[in-house]
Amino acid sequence: MAQILNGNAIAKDVKDELIVKIKKWVEEGHRPPSLKCIIVGDDPASHTYVRNKVKAAKYCGIDAETIQFDSDITEEFLLNQINELNNSEDVDGILIQLPVPETINERRICNAVSPKKDVDGFHIINVGQLCLDMPTIVPATALGVVELLKRAKIETLGRDAVVIGRSKNVGMPIAMMLHTDKRHESGLGMDATVTICHRYTPRPKLEHYCRNADIIISATGIPKLVTADMVKPGAAVIDVGITRVTDSEGKNKLVGDIDYDEVVKVAGAITPVPGGVGPMTVAMLMSNTFQAAKTLRDKSIVLQ
Numbered sequence: 001m002a003q004i005l006n007g008n009a010i011a012k013d014v015k016d017e018l019i020v021k022i023k024k025w026v027e028e029g030h031r032p033p034s035l036k037c038i039i040v041g042d043d044p045a046s047h048t049y050v051r052n053k054v055k056a057a058k059y060c061g062i063d064a065e066t067i068q069f070d071s072d073i074t075e076e077f078l079l080n081q082i083n084e085l086n087n088s089e090d091v092d093g094i095l096i097q098l099p100v101p102e103t104i105n106e107r108r109i110c111n112a113v114s115p116k117k118d119v120d121g122f123h124i125i126n127v128g129q130l131c132l133d134m135p136t137i138v139p140a141t142a143l144g145v146v147e148l149l150k151r152a153k154i155e156t157l158g159r160d161a162v163v164i165g166r167s168k169n170v171g172m173p174i175a176m177m178l179h180t181d182k183r184h185e186s187g188l189g190m191d192a193t194v195t196i197c198h199r200y201t202p203r204p205k206l207e208h209y210c211r212n213a214d215i216i217i218s219a220t221g222i223p224k225l226v227t228a229d230m231v232k233p234g235a236a237v238i239d240v241g242i243t244r245v246t247d248s249e250g251k252n253k254l255v256g257d258i259d260y261d262e263v264v265k266v267a268g269a270i271t272p273v274p275g276g277v278g279p280m281t282v283a284m285l286m287s288n289t290f291q292a293a294k295t296l297r298d299k300s301i302v303l304q
């Protein structure tokens with residue numbers, strides 16, 4: 001049976017370590033880090049995510065506030081609000097919960113957040129710095145996957161990794177950190193040999209790449225995409241997928257991309273859904289917020 005990577009426990013460790021660091025930071029005379037979460041509209045899932053983020057922030061000693069707008073606000077209005085937060089000395093981290101309504105251009109909004117306050121790591125400058133192995137703010141889910149691998153002591157140097165899914169916020173940054181050189185400036189590189197698979201990777205090829213992999217990371221939202229026959233015995237399997245399904249008894253439940261009940265018998269390590277990567281995302285967002293607070297105060301750190 002595989003080692004179960006308990007995201008809830010590891011995320012708690014990350015947050016508990018942050019509590020200590022933030023307490024020390026405040027004792028040194030700084031105000032607590034401050035996070036503003038903007039949510040536009042009334043999508044219930046988005047509200048749940050933001051509630052969890054604010055709760056985790058408060059747990060860590062971060063001042064967090066939700067700023068709620070109706071779905072009919074204009075893009076210009078939202079840009080002005082972001083600009084005010086960018087210019088406020090009292091704010092370290094800004095996140096705009098996605099998706100935003102279709103009337104608002106998501107990329108324009110992500111690029112409007114000051115790169116130093118962009119705790120989601122979605123700004124074009126932060127994405128560019130990540131791709132250049134420079135110090136930057138990394139999207140929290142990708143950082144959560146890397147932190148899980150590190151804390152579970154899963155070796156990556158020289159090993160074969162497959163990332164399934166190439167989204168700019170998840171698959172791409174994971175693949176970027178996995179394949180890059182640890183000796184480079186960011187220190188995030190993991191020196192693996194990485195194959196990125198996506199919707200146009202033919203199924204037999206996907207199976208072939210996965211069977212060869214020491215590490216499989218799936219981020220597609222397709223339940224049971226990765227089956228036990230695709231997993232090399234002893235491989236580490238990280239499930240970033242999260243899909244709400246109705247089971248045979250009519251109950252709602254969350255499932256990942258991995259056929260967990262079967263893959264757990266073959267893999268060397270596996271993350272469950274829920275309770276794997278999900279809690280890590282929130283924990284790493286808190287870490288990003290503290291990083292932003294420190295960077296904003298420390299004039300010797302030049303991010304871009």
Ligand code: GUN
Nearest residue numbers: 095096097098099120140
């Ligand atoms: N919507 C889904 N995932 C995310 C995320 O990581 N950050 C933000 N801001 N919105 C999201």
